[in-house]
Amino acid sequence: MTFAVSRTFLFEANMTSIILLSVFGILNLFLGFLRSNKVLLPGAMLLLLAVFGANYADWNVVHAPYFNNMLVVDNYTVAFTGIVLLTTILLLPFSRSYVVAGEPNLAEYYALLLFSLVGAIMMIGYDHLLMLFVGIEILSISMYVLAGSNKRDSRSNEAALKYFLMGAFATGILLFGVALLYGATGTFVLSQLATAVANPANASLQPMLYIGILMMIIGIGFKVSAAPFHFWTPDVYEGAPTFFTAFMSTVVKTAGFAAFLKLLAVALPAAQGFWMPTIQAMCALTLLLGNVGAAAQTNTKRMLAYSSVSHAGYLLIGLVASKGVLTGDAASGIFFYSLAYSIATVASFGVLKLVSDHRRHDGYAGLNGLGKTNPLLAFVMTASMLSLAGIPLTGGFFGKFFLLAAAVGQGYIGLVVFALIMSMVGLYYYLRPIIAMYMQPAPEDATPVPVDGIQTVTLVVLALLTIALGIVPGFMSGIL
Amino acid sequence: MLTAVLLFLPLAAALLLLFVKGAAARALAFGASLLEFVVAAYAAFDFTRHGSAAYNLNYSWIPSAGITFHIGLDGLSLLMVLLTTFLVPLILLSAFKRDYDNPSTFYALVLFMQTGLLGVFLSLDAFLFYFFWEVALIPIYLLAGAWGGERRIAITLKFFLYTVVGSLLMLAGFVYLYLQTGPAAGSLAQHSSELSAFYSLKLSASEQSWLFWLIFAAFAVKMPIFPFHTWQPDTYTEAPAPATMLLSGIMLKMGIYGTMRWLLPVVPLGVSQWQKPVIILSVIGIIYGAIIAIRQRDVKRLMAYSSLSHVGLMAAGVFSLTQIGLQGAVIQMLAHGVNIVGMFFVADAIERRTGTRHIPDLGGLTRRTPILSVCFLIMLLSTVALPLTGGFVGEFLLLAGMYQYNAWVGAIAGLTIIFSAVYLLRMFQRVMLGPDSSFSETITDLTGGELLIMVPLIVLVFWIGLFPNTFLHISEPAVTNILALVGR
Numbered sequence: 001m002t003f004a005v006s007r008t009f010l011f012e013a014n015m016t017s018i019i020l021l022s023v024f025g026i027l028n029l030f031l032g033f034l035r036s037n038k039v040l041l042p043g044a045m046l047l048l049l050a051v052f053g054a055n056y057a058d059w060n061v062v063h064a065p066y067f068n069n070m071l072v073v074d075n076y077t078v079a080f081t082g083i084v085l086l087t088t089i090l091l092l093p094f095s096r097s098y099v100v101a102g103e104p105n106l107a108e109y110y111a112l113l114l115f116s117l118v119g120a121i122m123m124i125g126y127d128h129l130l131m132l133f134v135g136i137e138i139l140s141i142s143m144y145v146l147a148g149s150n151k152r153d154s155r156s157n158e159a160a161l162k163y164f165l166m167g168a169f170a171t172g173i174l175l176f177g178v179a180l181l182y183g184a185t186g187t188f189v190l191s192q193l194a195t196a197v198a199n200p201a202n203a204s205l206q207p208m209l210y211i212g213i214l215m216m217i218i219g220i221g222f223k224v225s226a227a228p229f230h231f232w233t234p235d236v237y238e239g240a241p242t243f244f245t246a247f248m249s250t251v252v253k254t255a256g257f258a259a260f261l262k263l264l265a266v267a268l269p270a271a272q273g274f275w276m277p278t279i280q281a282m283c284a285l286t287l288l289l290g291n292v293g294a295a296a297q298t299n300t301k302r303m304l305a306y307s308s309v310s311h312a313g314y315l316l317i318g319l320v321a322s323k324g325v326l327t328g329d330a331a332s333g334i335f336f337y338s339l340a341y342s343i344a345t346v347a348s349f350g351v352l353k354l355v356s357d358h359r360r361h362d363g364y365a366g367l368n369g370l371g372k373t374n375p376l377l378a379f380v381m382t383a384s385m386l387s388l389a390g391i392p393l394t395g396g397f398f399g400k401f402f403l404l405a406a407a408v409g410q411g412y413i414g415l416v417v418f419a420l421i422m423s424m425v426g427l428y429y430y431l432r433p434i435i436a437m438y439m440q441p442a443p444e445d446a447t448p449v450p451v452d453g454i455q456t457v458t459l460v461v462l463a464l465l466t467i468a469l470g471i472v473p474g475f476m477s478g479i480l
Numbered sequence: 481m482l483t484a485v486l487l488f489l490p491l492a493a494a495l496l497l498l499f500v501k502g503a504a505a506r507a508l509a510f511g512a513s514l515l516e517f518v519v520a521a522y523a524a525f526d527f528t529r530h531g532s533a534a535y536n537l538n539y540s541w542i543p544s545a546g547i548t549f550h551i552g553l554d555g556l557s558l559l560m561v562l563l564t565t566f567l568v569p570l571i572l573l574s575a576f577k578r579d580y581d582n583p584s585t586f587y588a589l590v591l592f593m594q595t596g597l598l599g600v601f602l603s604l605d606a607f608l609f610y611f612f613w614e615v616a617l618i619p620i621y622l623l624a625g626a627w628g629g630e631r632r633i634a635i636t637l638k639f640f641l642y643t644v645v646g647s648l649l650m651l652a653g654f655v656y657l658y659l660q661t662g663p664a665a666g667s668l669a670q671h672s673s674e675l676s677a678f679y680s681l682k683l684s685a686s687e688q689s690w691l692f693w694l695i696f697a698a699f700a701v702k703m704p705i706f707p708f709h710t711w712q713p714d715t716y717t718e719a720p721a722p723a724t725m726l727l728s729g730i731m732l733k734m735g736i737y738g739t740m741r742w743l744l745p746v747v748p749l750g751v752s753q754w755q756k757p758v759i760i761l762s763v764i765g766i767i768y769g770a771i772i773a774i775r776q777r778d779v780k781r782l783m784a785y786s787s788l789s790h791v792g793l794m795a796a797g798v799f800s801l802t803q804i805g806l807q808g809a810v811i812q813m814l815a816h817g818v819n820i821v822g823m824f825f826v827a828d829a830i831e832r833r834t835g836t837r838h839i840p841d842l843g844g845l846t847r848r849t850p851i852l853s854v855c856f857l858i859m860l861l862s863t864v865a866l867p868l869t870g871g872f873v874g875e876f877l878l879l880a881g882m883y884q885y886n887a888w889v890g891a892i893a894g895l896t897i898i899f900s901a902v903y904l905l906r907m908f909q910r911v912m913l914g915p916d917s918s919f920s921e922t923i924t925d926l927t928g929g930e931l932l933i934m935v936p937l938i939v940l941v942f943w944i945g946l947f948p949n950t951f952l953h954i955s956e957p958a959v960t961n962i963l964a965l966v967g968r
Contacts, residue, residue: 329668332544371626372582391644392614401607401655402545405668409659420652424645431637438626439633478544478669 159239174219180212237305246349269324340395369442395469646701653694692750706765765792770899805881812874870944
């Protein structure tokens with residue numbers, strides 16, 4: 001009997017990705033003696049590819065929810081899980097220099113990375129508010145450690161401490177929100193929540209419900225760095241090792257938005273009158289503070305941190321446009337946007353990491369003349385910057401297009417006009433790395449940045465993906 | 481199929497160029513652009529006999545949003561394609577005259593831009609049009625920004641921001657139109673962004689009124705129309721000569737062409753409402769550009785302002801909404817493309833020999849450079865619109881169209897001919913004639929290779945001047961069609 005159950009888990013049920021990741025995460029901890037990226041990196045990449053395949057096999061397969069409505073695996077889960085897995089696979093090759101630096105705890109980092117992916121997948125696939133909380137905690141606790149992994153650097157320490165204190169506080173608020181929601185409705189399960197919220201008999205409990213919703217919005221808003229809960233982002237992103245910054249700004253954000261959309265669309269469509277204005281205000285504020293903040297930076301990493309705030313703003317437009325529906329144009333738009341954003345962000349942080357490791361300079365000037373010394377790196381960075389700025393030929397353009405068109409279609413013209421104005425501000429700062437790379441002379445003693453084979457391949461794949469999403473977006477658009 | 485070949489041949493060559501270095505890169509770039517011209521010429525020949533049906537390609541591009549990959553040819557786009565494919569090989573030849581860093585990247589960007597330009601002229605779907613509109617911008621930005629003069633960084637940034645802001649407004653307008661097609665509140669897949677779907681929309685006059693400015697913003701910046709021109713003189717001056725030729729010879733025409741295809745027939749009520757203000761702005765641009773050109777001391781800058789003045793006339797002609805005005809704009813697009821590329825080439829030839837574009841430093845060059853002087857003079861007289869040259873036919877028709885619209889406006893716009901004679905002949909006198917300068921004895925005449933660039937341009941100047949019907953004949957049905965849509 002036990003055997004039958006585990007068989008179901010491993011083969012029929014698609015818990016495969018979570019199980020594989022957890023098991024190999026633990027195994028990884030025992031591989032600490034290897035201390036060699038020669039085994040760990042290819043091993044982790046192969047594992048993730050296998051998980052990616054297992055995840056893909058669930059596309060268009062209908063499963064009943066697992067464990068009494070704790071987790072649900074549908075196309076929505078598969079799609080967003082696909083993004084976080086793909087992002088991690090493409091990010092891993094840039095972890096290499098930690099070995100060169102003689103990092104003793106390499107295996108632990110890989111293990112934590114795998115655990116945090118488990119958390120991300122739970123955030124995406126939850127059907128029960130406690131699963132959401134557990135997922136967020138698994139993801140966050142791994143990230144607190146990883147943000148401080150560069151332990152001899154005081155800024156990395158500062159980042160970890162700041163992230164931990166703020167993050168713990170935010171999760172506390174989130175949990176309080178969950179509790180209040182439970183108090184108001186008597187359930188944790190999303191679909192039952194939706195019925196209870198829509199039930200007019202519960203009207204007297206509305207204040208409790210609304211405070212609960214607000215607290216959950218604050219908690220998740222913190223995780224996806226939406227204003228006004230974004231204040232930690234620049235410092236933490238700047239202080240954390242670039243590799244983990246890239247992870248935070250892609251995987252955490254994608255999982256966070258998948259969770260956010262699911263919460264609003266599945267559990268709370270009936271409370272739209274309350275959360276819609278809140279999300280709209282957050283959206284406008286995020287766009288404003290993210291873009292204006294990014295324009296004021298002179299450090300590429302900090303600029304990317306603020307830019308990730310601004311992208312949370314564009315994704316919030318998707319939440320507004322979804323109007324509480326988990327499928328259709330807005331949800332597909334959020335998926336496409338997250339994908340294009342993640343790819344471009346991984347590529348830009350990857351290039352930035354390679355360059356700043358070599359040149360020891362995080363500012364725009366650190367990129368000077370890269371077009372001459374490393375044409376490939378400069379090209380990948382250019383494609384990513386154009387994608388983040390939303391210029392055609394790149395995935396970022398269609399990401400913005402789908403989201404904004406969906407929002408206009410729902411009549412949110414004011415918000416879209418504001419987003420357009422903000423994306424014009426965005427052009428200014430995304431061009432600055434391009435200007436530095438192609439239009440400024442390289443420093444006199446500049447030598448080509450060393451890039452190894454697998455990194456080269458990954459960079460080419462990243463650039464091709466960005467361009468493919470910008471030329472033939474049809475294969476990834478409108479899938480939800 | 482031929483349309484797709486036409487569109488993607490330069491792109492394929494550009495990609496190949498990334499792997500080729502040295503002399504082979506030149507051969508590949510020039511060979512590809514020449515082949516492209518042959519394809520375009522064949523298409524033109526075939527088009528005039530068999531019509532446009534075979535050139536219409538329509539594939540689903542993004543089914544989930546109802547966006548198609550729809551390209552096609554009509555008389556108007558055919559002429560623009562011919563102009564582009566004719567000028568690009570010459571522009572590449574002129575680029576070979578200088579030693580740019582990373583030459584193969586330079587040529588690849590030129591060819592990449594050619595695909596963008598051709599895409600703009602061929603697109604029949606609004607988002608495809610917008611897509612290529614921006615695709616054309618990225619290479620020219622990099623060309624001007626990476627290979628330009630001293631102040632290139634700030635100036636090209638201004639250029640980029642200006643044009644992208646303009647095109648984002650156009651995109652916003654297109655999105656609005658797109659959401660009006662199909663059922664109200666339908667999903668994105670039920671809407672359509674095809675040009676024909678836009679043509680059949682029934683929009684109220686007040687909607688069209690603001691849509692007009694959203695869409696026109698992109699075109700007005702690209703041309704540019706006064707007062708959206710402030711990026712233009714600096715960018716033309718700082719960009720390397722081949723980029724300036726692309727900007728002034730072809731990219732400027734994107735604005736006029738876009739107005740004719742994507743503005744006039746799409747929001748006709750908006751056009752009739754704003755016709756007068758736009759014509760007044762255009763005429764102001766004509767006079768303003770000309771007066772400033774008189775004061776210029778930099779050859780390239782003078783030509784930039786001259787271009788500003790001439791494009792004002794083209795815009796005014798288009799907005800006269802008369803058959804003769806539109807036909808004049810078409811022929812003038814060709815003539816201006818040829819003239820301005822020739823002029824910038826001569827300016828570059830002089831700069832390469834003397835190291836300066838500063839007019840007071842030059843003078844008395846003509847004694848040693850008879851061929852250069854004759855070429856310069858021909859291009860210049862065509863720009864001044866002397867009869868027998870292409871410029872004359874274009875400006876004459878444009879002014880006739882303006883006169884039909886309003887005699888006074890026509891008369892004021894006619895000053896452009898007098899003004900351009902003043903500043904251009906004055907420049908010629910100070911640069912080529914006049915008292916000797918330190919370069920008078922040492923300067924060398926055009927080489928055979930350079931003549932190879934000038935001769936086709938000169939031939940075309942006279943061809944347009946003497947047999948304008950070759951071209952007018954091609955564009956006439958398209959122009960009639962546009963005007964019929966405007967009057968609907």
